[in-house]
Amino acid sequence: MAGNGNANGEFSFGTGTARNGLAKIQTHKKQNGICHDDSAPPVKAQTIDELHSLQKKRSAPTTPIKDSQGSFATISDEDRQKQQLQSISASLASLTRETGPKVVKGDPARKAETPKHVPDHHFTPAFNVSDSSLKFTHILYNLSPAELYEQAIKYEQGSFITATGALATLSGAKTGRAPRDKRVVRDETTENDLWWGKGSPNIEMDEHTFLVNRERAVDYLNSLDKVFVNDQFLNWDPQNKIRVRIVSARAYHSLFMHNMCIRPTPEELENFGTPDFTIYNAGQFPCNRYTHYMTSSTSIDINLGRREMVILGTQYAGEMKKGLFSVMHYLMPKRQILSLHSGCNMGKDGDVALFFGLSGTGKTTLSTDHNRYLIGDDEHCWSENGVSNIEGGCYAKCIDLSREKEPDIWNAIKFGTVLENVVFDEHTREVDYTDKSVTENTRASYPIEYIPNAKIPCVGPHPKNVILLACDAFGVLPPVSKLSLAQTMYHFISGYTALVAGTEEGVKEPQATFSACFGAAFIMLHPTKYAAMLAEKMQKQGATGWLVNTGWSGGRYGSGSRIKLPYTRKIIDAIHSGSLLEANYKKTEVFGLEIPTEVEGVPTEILDPVNTWSDKKAYQDALLKLAGLFKNNFETFTSYKIGKDNKLTEEILAAGPNF
Ligand SMILES: Nc1ncnc2c1ncn2[C@@H]1O[C@H](COP(=O)(O)OP(=O)(O)O)[C@@H](O)[C@H]1O
Ligand SMILES: C=C(OP(=O)(O)O)C(=O)O
Ligand SMILES: [Ca+2]
Ligand SMILES: [Mn+2]
Known part of the structure; x- marks a missing residue:
C-alpha cells in the first residue's frame, strides 16, 4: 500500500x-496538509471510555409524585429511589434473620454503580451475622426488553435471537405446568373460603411449611449477584387493578412477565407503592424433599393470607402467569366479579364473545381474529361494567404454527417476544415450528399490542356470545351446537376436553378430561360458585351459549382427523354475525344438542358427526362411552345447588346426556 x-x-x-x-x-x-479519516466533525472525546460514555444518555427524568391533594409533592428523586429500594429490600428480607443482604439497584457488571462501602454504618462481624448479610444483592428493576435481551444472552445458556428478532429461551427440565406440585396454604380464612378435597386443585399446605419454602426461595435469590424485579399490574378494569411484584433470577422470567402482565407507565411505576401480591420465583433451585407436603423437587406454593407465591424447582414461566390467575380466581369473586379462563374479542359493532376452553382447545387461536378486536387470549373478568382482560400479553402455542393459518400470531413473533423451547437453524436462526425435539408445548409470549387489532385498553361491554370450546378426541361431539342456559351451565361445570400433549406434564396423547369451569387447575372456590355467577350474568345480558368441538371428526383420535381450522373459523364467524342464530336446527340423540343443518362455508355432512363415521356401530359405542364419562363426572355435583335458583339447578341436572 x-x-x-x-x-x-x-x-x-x-x-x-x-x-x-x-x-x-x-x-x-x-490546505493544512493533514489527512482526515472522513469529513464528519471529530468526536468530542479524548479516550475510548469517554467515547463510550457518550453512547448512552440518561432515561427521561422521573415526574414528580402528586400528593393526596393533587399537588406535586416535594419528594426528591433521591427519596423516591430510596423508598423504592426499601420496598424491594422488604420483599427480599429473610423472616428469620435480622440482617439481610444489602439491596442496591443496577447491574453488578457495571462496576461504577456498585457502592464502594456499606452505606449505613461500619460494623464488626459478630457471631449472629451471617456472610449473606455482608453481601450486596443487585436489583435489576423493570428492565426494558432490550436490556433483558442483553442479560439473557450474556448470562443464560440457551438464549438466542431468532431470525425475526424474538428471544429464544429454554425453560429447563420442565416444559409444562406441574399442577400436582401446586400447594395452597390452608389457614382459618381459606379453610372456609376455598374448595378443598376430592376434585379440587387446592392441595393443602400449612403456613409453617410455606414459610420454610419461602425462606428457601428468598435465601436462594439473595445468594445470587443479581435478581430481577418486575412491578406490574393485573386487570385492565381501572377499579379492580392488582399490583404485582415478581422477583426472579432469570432475564427470561422477567421478560416473560413484562409481556404477560400489564406494563405500568413511568408515572404509574413511581406511584406503585407496596405490591398487593408478590411472586418469589426461585425456579432453578429445588424444594427439599424432607420438607412436609413435598412430593417432588418442584413446589408452587400460594399463600393468600400473606399475598405471596413461591416457586421452587421449575423454570416453566407459565407457572407464574397461571399462579396469578389462581389468585384472581379468589380475589375477584370476593368483589362479585367473575374470573374466566377464556379468550375474548369484540366485533366492529361492539359485540363481545368469550371463548372458554382448556389448554389446546383454541382460545388463543380463535380469539386472535383479523376481523375482530382482540381483548385477550386467556384470562378475563366479567364485572357489572363488562369484561376486562387480566393480562397485558398473550401466550400462544407455536407447534406447527404457520403464517397462512395464523398470520397475526406469526407476525407477533418479533423483537420483544419470548419464544420458549423452540428449535431453530444454528446459522440462519430460522425457527422450525414443526420440531418437537425439546417439547410439544413450544410457546410464544408477546405483548398484546403486537396483535394489530388489539383493543387497548383491553376492556369491552357485556358478552353476547359465550362459546365453550372442547377438543373432543372421541369425534362424537358436533362441530357446533346451540345451547340452552341450562346446557351451557352443564357443559361449563363439566369442562370436558381431551387433554392434548404438552401443557401439562406427562400427557402424551389425548385423554378425556373434565375440568370444572374449563379451568379446575386454577379455580379456588367451589365450581358451582362460578357457575352461579355465570348463569346470572348470561341471563341478565341475554347471552347465547355455544358448544364448539375443535377436536376430531370422522372417527376418534387415531382414525378420524382434527376439524380443519378454516371450518372452525367459519363456524365462529357465523356465531359472531348472528346468522347461526337464524339457522334451522335439529336435536341430537343422547346429548340432546341443537345442531344447525347448514353453516356457510362448512361442508354440511360434517355438522352431524354420525355422517362422517364409516362404522356406525363404532360411532354409537363412542357416543355412549363419552356420555357415560360425562354422567360419572357430574355425579359429584348433583348434591350442589347452583345459586339461589332451585329450578335452574334442576334444569342443569337434566341438561346432561340421556341414554
Ligand atoms: N379446528 C381447530 N380449532 C382450533 N385450533 C385448532 C384447530 N385445529 C388445529 N388447531 C390448533 O390447536 C391449537 C389450539 O391451541 P390454542 O389456541 O393455543 O389453545 P388454548 O389457547 O385454548 O390453549 C393451535 O395450535 C391450533 O393451531
Ligand atoms: C399457559 C397455559 O394456557 P393455555 O394452554 O390455556 O394457553 C397453561 O395452561 O399453562
Ligand atoms: Ca392459549
Ligand atoms: Mn389458557
Whole structure:
C-alpha cells in the first residue's frame, strides 16, 4: 500500500493504475496538509471510555409524585429511589434473620454503580451475622426488553435471537405446568373460603411449611449477584387493578412477565407503592424433599393470607402467569366479579364473545381474529361494567404454527417476544415450528399490542356470545351446537376436553378430561360458585351459549382427523354475525344438542358427526362411552345447588346426556 502514496502524502484514485493493479486513490490536497479519516466533525472525546460514555444518555427524568391533594409533592428523586429500594429490600428480607443482604439497584457488571462501602454504618462481624448479610444483592428493576435481551444472552445458556428478532429461551427440565406440585396454604380464612378435597386443585399446605419454602426461595435469590424485579399490574378494569411484584433470577422470567402482565407507565411505576401480591420465583433451585407436603423437587406454593407465591424447582414461566390467575380466581369473586379462563374479542359493532376452553382447545387461536378486536387470549373478568382482560400479553402455542393459518400470531413473533423451547437453524436462526425435539408445548409470549387489532385498553361491554370450546378426541361431539342456559351451565361445570400433549406434564396423547369451569387447575372456590355467577350474568345480558368441538371428526383420535381450522373459523364467524342464530336446527340423540343443518362455508355432512363415521356401530359405542364419562363426572355435583335458583339447578341436572 505504501507504494500508492506520493511524496505529498496525496493519493490518487482512478487517474491511473497502481503497481499492484488496483486503482490509485486520489484525495484533494488539504490546505493544512493533514489527512482526515472522513469529513464528519471529530468526536468530542479524548479516550475510548469517554467515547463510550457518550453512547448512552440518561432515561427521561422521573415526574414528580402528586400528593393526596393533587399537588406535586416535594419528594426528591433521591427519596423516591430510596423508598423504592426499601420496598424491594422488604420483599427480599429473610423472616428469620435480622440482617439481610444489602439491596442496591443496577447491574453488578457495571462496576461504577456498585457502592464502594456499606452505606449505613461500619460494623464488626459478630457471631449472629451471617456472610449473606455482608453481601450486596443487585436489583435489576423493570428492565426494558432490550436490556433483558442483553442479560439473557450474556448470562443464560440457551438464549438466542431468532431470525425475526424474538428471544429464544429454554425453560429447563420442565416444559409444562406441574399442577400436582401446586400447594395452597390452608389457614382459618381459606379453610372456609376455598374448595378443598376430592376434585379440587387446592392441595393443602400449612403456613409453617410455606414459610420454610419461602425462606428457601428468598435465601436462594439473595445468594445470587443479581435478581430481577418486575412491578406490574393485573386487570385492565381501572377499579379492580392488582399490583404485582415478581422477583426472579432469570432475564427470561422477567421478560416473560413484562409481556404477560400489564406494563405500568413511568408515572404509574413511581406511584406503585407496596405490591398487593408478590411472586418469589426461585425456579432453578429445588424444594427439599424432607420438607412436609413435598412430593417432588418442584413446589408452587400460594399463600393468600400473606399475598405471596413461591416457586421452587421449575423454570416453566407459565407457572407464574397461571399462579396469578389462581389468585384472581379468589380475589375477584370476593368483589362479585367473575374470573374466566377464556379468550375474548369484540366485533366492529361492539359485540363481545368469550371463548372458554382448556389448554389446546383454541382460545388463543380463535380469539386472535383479523376481523375482530382482540381483548385477550386467556384470562378475563366479567364485572357489572363488562369484561376486562387480566393480562397485558398473550401466550400462544407455536407447534406447527404457520403464517397462512395464523398470520397475526406469526407476525407477533418479533423483537420483544419470548419464544420458549423452540428449535431453530444454528446459522440462519430460522425457527422450525414443526420440531418437537425439546417439547410439544413450544410457546410464544408477546405483548398484546403486537396483535394489530388489539383493543387497548383491553376492556369491552357485556358478552353476547359465550362459546365453550372442547377438543373432543372421541369425534362424537358436533362441530357446533346451540345451547340452552341450562346446557351451557352443564357443559361449563363439566369442562370436558381431551387433554392434548404438552401443557401439562406427562400427557402424551389425548385423554378425556373434565375440568370444572374449563379451568379446575386454577379455580379456588367451589365450581358451582362460578357457575352461579355465570348463569346470572348470561341471563341478565341475554347471552347465547355455544358448544364448539375443535377436536376430531370422522372417527376418534387415531382414525378420524382434527376439524380443519378454516371450518372452525367459519363456524365462529357465523356465531359472531348472528346468522347461526337464524339457522334451522335439529336435536341430537343422547346429548340432546341443537345442531344447525347448514353453516356457510362448512361442508354440511360434517355438522352431524354420525355422517362422517364409516362404522356406525363404532360411532354409537363412542357416543355412549363419552356420555357415560360425562354422567360419572357430574355425579359429584348433583348434591350442589347452583345459586339461589332451585329450578335452574334442576334444569342443569337434566341438561346432561340421556341414554
Ligand atoms: N379446528 C381447530 N380449532 C382450533 N385450533 C385448532 C384447530 N385445529 C388445529 N388447531 C390448533 O390447536 C391449537 C389450539 O391451541 P390454542 O389456541 O393455543 O389453545 P388454548 O389457547 O385454548 O390453549 C393451535 O395450535 C391450533 O393451531
Ligand atoms: C399457559 C397455559 O394456557 P393455555 O394452554 O390455556 O394457553 C397453561 O395452561 O399453562
Ligand atoms: Ca392459549
Ligand atoms: Mn389458557
